[in-house]
Amino acid sequence: MIRVVVADDHPLLREGLRRILELEGGIKVVDEAGDGQGAINLARTVPFDILLMDLNMPGVNGLEACRIIRRDQPQIGILVLTVDDSDEKILEVLQLGVAGYLLKDVDSHTLVESIRKVYTGEPILSPTVTGKLLGRLSQTGHHPTTCGLTDRELQILTYVVGGSSNREIGGALFISEKTVKNHLSSIFRKLNVEDRTQAALKAVKIKLVKLE
Incomplete structure (x- = not known):
């Protein structure tokens, strides 16, 4: 059972999200918060797996709450669900190491699938966010390195930037998912990052991967 907490300052939206998620087998909304401090308190006291987090909330905002929860409870997967698609906010949030960034115009099926993917350790970016992010990072001027x-690791990193899953990468390169995971562990270590999203960010920023 995937245990979810919803953090949003609009009660009607929280209720709607609860209804959508509880129609799905294997997902349970265990609690709600109306602001960032409430989300932090729940993260410290209630066991759960996924936090659906809005950014624009009164008091302690979602960004600061993400920072604190990532520091204190890194096992919780944070999936940001917001209307804010500004380049600066997307970069700022992803650099904290959140598991995903979705806009509130996402359909219910995509939201549910995103929660399931984050639960299994796969980072999520909406297509709109990905396009804006890569477009922004491609403008940075760093020397190639x-x-x-290795060539194989660079090849796999290119697929990661393109949003491919481990299974898709393995199928494309005719290697097992376990081999892909081993390569990714090496990539993370060499890039000094913690996850796929951070690896993709750094790969584009320092031009390890060329954008089409």
Whole structure:
């Protein structure tokens, strides 16, 4: 059972999200919060797996709450659900290491699937966010480097930037998912990052991967 907490300052939206999620087998909304401090308090006292987090909330905002929860309870997968699609906010949030960033115009099926993917450790970006993010990062002017990555690791990193899952990468390269995971562990270590999203960000920023 995937245990979810919804943090949003609009009660009607929280109720709607609860109804959508509880229609799905294997997902249970265990609690709600109306602001960032409430989300922090729940993270410290209530066991759960996924936090659906709005950013624009009164008091302690969602960004600061993400920072504190990532620091204190890194096992919780944070999936940001917001209307804010500004380049600066997207970069700021993803650099904290959240598991995903979705806009509130997302359909219910995509939301549910995103929760399931985050639960299994797969980071999520909406297509709109991905396009804005990569467009922004492609403008940065850093000198090319390989950071010690092998040709195979660079190949896999290219697929990661493109949003491919481990299974899709394995199928494309004719290697097992376990081999992909081993390569990813090496990539994370060499890039000094913690997850796929941070690896993709850094790969584009320092031009390890060329955007089409």
